[in-house]
Amino acid sequence: MRPALTIPDALFRRMISHCGSSLPHEACGLLAGTGNTVSQVYEMTNSEPSPVSYLMDPAEQFTALKEMRQKGLRLLGIYHSHPQSQAYPSPKDVSLAFYDDAVYIIVSLIERDNPEVRAFTIVTGDVDRVDIIVLSEGPAGSPDSP
Numbered sequence: 001m002r003p004a005l006t007i008p009d010a011l012f013r014r015m016i017s018h019c020g021s022s023l024p025h026e027a028c029g030l031l032a033g034t035g036n037t038v039s040q041v042y043e044m045t046n047s048e049p050s051p052v053s054y055l056m057d058p059a060e061q062f063t064a065l066k067e068m069r070q071k072g073l074r075l076l077g078i079y080h081s082h083p084q085s086q087a088y089p090s091p092k093d094v095s096l097a098f099y100d101d102a103v104y105i106i107v108s109l110i111e112r113d114n115p116e117v118r119a120f121t122i123v124t125g126d127v128d129r130v131d132i133i134v135l136s137e138g139p140a141g142s143p144d145s146p
């Protein structure tokens, strides 16, 4: 099983707020970082806005991937929102999942004030859950002690 994806709280909230601001349409974006820890969120344009699907703007996607390479970051995750359905990949999501190394994150906004965020790997049609660890940030940017 894939190790958990770790994402700082500020970036996690930024991803969710991007999804909320894109309503009633699906939002989409990329998560980059090193190891299994996200350090950057790329908000992408859904170039075919729809409440049930997305098409990531190809030029923006190209630019983001290029920037990741330049910064020595890896593409760790691909997120999109489900405004009206549960946080599980749709058949279309599964058929269009070409990045075996990335984690697919789905933000369900069925309950607008209580978004459900789940992560999956999708490899040759097989969907598996991946845990997400949200890191709260201390004053110096270090994780809070419990």
Ligand SMILES: [Zn+2]
Pocket: 080, 081, 082, 089, 090, 093, 106
């Ligand atoms: Zn979807």
